[in-house]
Amino acid sequence: MPKKRKNRGRHKGDKGKEPMVYCDNCGKLVPRSKAVRVTVPYSPVPGDLARELEKQGAIVPRYYVTKTYCINCAIYLGGILKVRSEDERKKKAALSRAPIRRESVTAPSASKPAQTQTQTSAPPSTTQGMQESTTKS
Template sequence: MPKKRKNRGRHKGDKGKEPMVYCDNCGKLVPRSKAVRVTVPYSPVPGDLARELEKQGAIVPRYYVTKTYCINCAIYLGILKVRAEDERKRKVSLTKAPARREVITVPPASKPSQTQTPAPSTSQGTQGAQAKP
């Protein structure tokens, strides 16, 4: 029977047995290297109320919650996508950060620009620089 994935769907390599973890969605026992871990920010305060409180200067706490899913639940929830065979063979990271575009801002013309006048050059300064190796 052909192998579908080179790593057999796990990250453990040749380490032997590893601990099992429970899926947070369905409760299935999954090997730790096969489980999908997702870290999401969680705030106990609703979003619209948090914005109002932050405008008034209050600090609204945000907690990071790590959830563990089995492969079936991760696909069902849309965390993982089913990929074609040639895409599975390629070594491409699934969670690649989007490329940041740098925005160049031009200062408005209404503000007077502050220009510095160049310092007057003296002949001693240039001679001293040439004399030293």
């Protein structure tokens, strides 16, 4: 019988057994690599009240809650995953992720090239002096 997915729907690769986790929605036991984990911000204060409190300068706490779902709950109840056709499943396109933040590289200022020129000009003169001293002996 052909298999539907190359990785059999798991992320573990060739690691052997792994721990089982419970689905937070239905309570089903699911292998950890097969479970879908979602981190959602949670606030104990309702949204409209939180906006008004923030306008007045109050700090409204937000907690991040990580929930674990089985595949069925992630697709049908949570709306986290979507059912894809066979062609879409076979595509190697990466899933959308948050962009990686990198430090911006700034152009060197006018004073930095002068420092590098003096540093680069100094070593050749020392190497010439070393060559002269080696030729004298």
